[in-house]
Amino acid sequence: MARFPLLAAALGLAALLVTGRASADDLVARGAYLATAADCGACHTAPGGAPFAGGLPLATPLGKIIATNITPSKDHGIGNYTLAQFTRALREGVRGDGARLYPAMPYTAYSGLSDDDVRALYAYFTRAVKPVERSPAATALPFPFNIRASMIGWNLLFLNGKRFQPSPHASTSWNRGAYLAQTLAHCSTCHTPRNLLMAEESDHPLAGGSLGAWYAPNITPDRTAGIGAWSDAELARYLSTGANDHAQAGGPMREAIDKSLRHLDAADIAALVTYIRSVPPSSAGAPAMDRAPSPITSDIDVLSDDRDDGAQLCADNCASCHQASGLGTRGLPSLVGNAAFRLPSADNVASAILAGIWPATGQAMPAFAHALTDRQVADLTSFLFRQFGGSRVTITAARVAALRSGGGGSWLPAVAQTAIAAGCAVTAAGIALLAWRRRRRIPGQAAESGRERGR
Ligand code: HEC
Ligand code: HEC
Ligand code: HEC
Structure with missing residues (x-):
C-alpha cells in the first residue's frame, strides 16, 4: 500500500464515509426507537393525520392545547431548531423562539433524558421525518393563561431539571428500566398518587392513582394490593401484549401498550420488569374482598x-x-x-x-x-x-x-390534563399572591412598582 499512497488515502476516506454514514443511520434508527418509547406521536400525530404534523387538541380545564407540528418544515415545524433549541424544548419546556411551552408537553419527564438520546431524537426528527407544510390551529387559552410566561412559576415548583443519574450499586438492567420508566415511558405520571398541588407523591412510587375516568392501579410488588403475585414472565407479557392470565389492559394502558410499549425490544421490557419489581411494596388500594370469587353456576x-x-x-x-x-x-x-x-x-x-x-x-x-x-x-x-x-x-x-x-x-390528554390542572392551580395562586402583595404595598409604593415595571 505504501507504494500507492493516493489509493490508500482514497480507500481510507471511503471507509470513513461508509462508517460515518452507518453511524448516522444508526443514530436516526435509535432516535426513531426512542420517539416510540417516548410516545411523541400519540400527541403530535392527529388521528388520520400525517405523522408528527400536530393538530391534536388536548382537552384541559382551561381550553384546548393543540399539539404543534414537529416535522422538519422550516415554516410550520421545527426545521429551524438547532440541537440546543430542541434540547431546551424537550428538557425545559422552552420553545425555539424562547416562549414557554405548556406542560401538556411532558418536559418534566423528558428533563431526565441523556444528551445522547436527545441527539438521537434530534437526528430522527430533522433527517428522517417528512416535512409537512401546514400549521395546525394555534392554542388560544383565556387570560391570564395565554401569557406563556405564567409557566415559569410552575416550572420552579415542578421541573426538577436534572438528568437521570444511574445508580452505581444497581445492575445495568435495573438502571435501564429506571431510566425508561422515569423519563421516556413516564409510568409514574399515571401510577403514582398525587398530592393537593397535583405533584407526584415521591414517597409512594407507583402506589396507584385516579386519572379521572380510569384508575391506574398499584403496581408495586405488594402481593395483595399490587402485582407481587405476578411472575416476571407474566408482567413482561402484559407490558408487551396488553394481556396475561391476570389482567387485560383497557383505556389509557391499552393505548400506552399499543402505541409505545409493545414496540420495545425484549431487553427493554425485561429492564422495565426488573425496575418495577424493585420499588417498595405499598398496601394502598387493597382489594375489598369478603368472599372467594366464583363463576356463575x-x-x-x-x-x-x-x-x-x-x-x-x-x-x-x-x-x-x-x-x-x-x-x-x-x-x-x-x-x-x-x-x-x-x-x-x-x-x-x-x-x-x-x-x-x-x-x-x-x-x-x-x-x-x-x-x-x-x-x-x-x-x-x-x-x-x-x-x-x-x-x-x-x-x-x-x-x-x-x-x-x-x-x-385518550390517555395522553389525561396526563396533559393533570399537568395543566396543576399548572393552573399554581398560576392562579401566584396571581393571587401578586395581587395581595400589590394591595399591601399600595401607599407610597407607586414609584417603586413603576420602577419595577420599567425594568
Ligand atoms: C402528552 C402529549 C405530548 C407528548 C407525548 C409529546 N409532546 Fe411535544 N408538545 C405537546 C404539546 C401540546 C406541545 C405544544 C405546547 C404549547 O403550545 O405550549 C408540544 C410542543 C413540542 C415542541 C415545541 C414545538 C413548537 O415550536 O411549538 C417540540 C420540539 C416537541 N413538542 C417535541 C416533542 C418530542 C420530540 C416528543 C417525544 C420525545 C414529544 N414532543 C412528546 C405535547 C406532547
Ligand atoms: C397514561 C397513564 C398510564 C401510563 C403512562 C402507564 N399506565 Fe399502566 N395502567 C394505567 C391504567 C389506567 C391501568 C388500568 C387498565 C385496566 O384496568 O384495564 C394500568 C394498568 C397497568 C398494569 C396492570 C395492573 C393491574 O393490576 O391490572 C400494569 C402492570 C401497568 N399498568 C404497568 C405500567 C408500566 C410499567 C408503565 C410504564 C412503562 C405504565 N403502566 C404506564 C395507566 C397508565
Ligand atoms: C365480542 C366479545 C366480547 C363481549 C360481548 C364482551 N367482552 Fe369483555 N372482553 C373481550 C375481550 C377480547 C377482552 C380482552 C381484551 C384485551 O385482551 O385487551 C375483554 C376484556 C374484558 C374485561 C377486562 C378488561 C379490563 O379493563 O380489566 C372485562 C372486565 C370485561 N371484558 C367485561 C365484559 C362485560 C361486563 C361484558 C358484557 C357487558 C363483556 N365483557 C362483553 C371480549 C368481549
Whole structure:
C-alpha cells in the first residue's frame, strides 16, 4: 500500500464515509426507537393525520392545547431548531423562539433524558421525518393563561431539571428500566398518587392513582394490593401484549401498550420488569374482598322473575364471549378472579363496558355505551364485582353518567390534563399572591412598582 499512497488515502476516506454514514443511520434508527418509547406521536400525530404534523387538541380545564407540528418544515415545524433549541424544548419546556411551552408537553419527564438520546431524537426528527407544510390551529387559552410566561412559576415548583443519574450499586438492567420508566415511558405520571398541588407523591412510587375516568392501579410488588403475585414472565407479557392470565389492559394502558410499549425490544421490557419489581411494596388500594370469587353456576339462571338484574344483563350481553360461567374461552379472558375486580374502584370496569377495548392486535370487546343505560351499567358492574371478585366494591348510576361524559378519552390528554390542572392551580395562586402583595404595598409604593415595571 505504501507504494500507492493516493489509493490508500482514497480507500481510507471511503471507509470513513461508509462508517460515518452507518453511524448516522444508526443514530436516526435509535432516535426513531426512542420517539416510540417516548410516545411523541400519540400527541403530535392527529388521528388520520400525517405523522408528527400536530393538530391534536388536548382537552384541559382551561381550553384546548393543540399539539404543534414537529416535522422538519422550516415554516410550520421545527426545521429551524438547532440541537440546543430542541434540547431546551424537550428538557425545559422552552420553545425555539424562547416562549414557554405548556406542560401538556411532558418536559418534566423528558428533563431526565441523556444528551445522547436527545441527539438521537434530534437526528430522527430533522433527517428522517417528512416535512409537512401546514400549521395546525394555534392554542388560544383565556387570560391570564395565554401569557406563556405564567409557566415559569410552575416550572420552579415542578421541573426538577436534572438528568437521570444511574445508580452505581444497581445492575445495568435495573438502571435501564429506571431510566425508561422515569423519563421516556413516564409510568409514574399515571401510577403514582398525587398530592393537593397535583405533584407526584415521591414517597409512594407507583402506589396507584385516579386519572379521572380510569384508575391506574398499584403496581408495586405488594402481593395483595399490587402485582407481587405476578411472575416476571407474566408482567413482561402484559407490558408487551396488553394481556396475561391476570389482567387485560383497557383505556389509557391499552393505548400506552399499543402505541409505545409493545414496540420495545425484549431487553427493554425485561429492564422495565426488573425496575418495577424493585420499588417498595405499598398496601394502598387493597382489594375489598369478603368472599372467594366464583363463576356463575346454573342455579343463578333458574331464579326466574326475581333474578339479579346484574346476572341477567351479564347473560344477555357478556356471556356470548366470556361464557355463561364467566370463565372465558380461547382468546376471551376469564372474568372470574380477574385483576379488574381486585381494584378499589369500579371505574375501569364500567369504563371498559362503556367504551369497549380495541387492541391493535387480537380480539376486541365491543362498546356498550349505546346499548346499556347508566343504571344497567352500574347494576351489572356491581354484580360482577360481587360475583367474580368476591368484592364489596359497587358503583352508582350517577358515577357511570360521569364516566360517560368525562371518560374514555385518550390517555395522553389525561396526563396533559393533570399537568395543566396543576399548572393552573399554581398560576392562579401566584396571581393571587401578586395581587395581595400589590394591595399591601399600595401607599407610597407607586414609584417603586413603576420602577419595577420599567425594568
Ligand atoms: C402528552 C402529549 C405530548 C407528548 C407525548 C409529546 N409532546 Fe411535544 N408538545 C405537546 C404539546 C401540546 C406541545 C405544544 C405546547 C404549547 O403550545 O405550549 C408540544 C410542543 C413540542 C415542541 C415545541 C414545538 C413548537 O415550536 O411549538 C417540540 C420540539 C416537541 N413538542 C417535541 C416533542 C418530542 C420530540 C416528543 C417525544 C420525545 C414529544 N414532543 C412528546 C405535547 C406532547
Ligand atoms: C397514561 C397513564 C398510564 C401510563 C403512562 C402507564 N399506565 Fe399502566 N395502567 C394505567 C391504567 C389506567 C391501568 C388500568 C387498565 C385496566 O384496568 O384495564 C394500568 C394498568 C397497568 C398494569 C396492570 C395492573 C393491574 O393490576 O391490572 C400494569 C402492570 C401497568 N399498568 C404497568 C405500567 C408500566 C410499567 C408503565 C410504564 C412503562 C405504565 N403502566 C404506564 C395507566 C397508565
Ligand atoms: C365480542 C366479545 C366480547 C363481549 C360481548 C364482551 N367482552 Fe369483555 N372482553 C373481550 C375481550 C377480547 C377482552 C380482552 C381484551 C384485551 O385482551 O385487551 C375483554 C376484556 C374484558 C374485561 C377486562 C378488561 C379490563 O379493563 O380489566 C372485562 C372486565 C370485561 N371484558 C367485561 C365484559 C362485560 C361486563 C361484558 C358484557 C357487558 C363483556 N365483557 C362483553 C371480549 C368481549
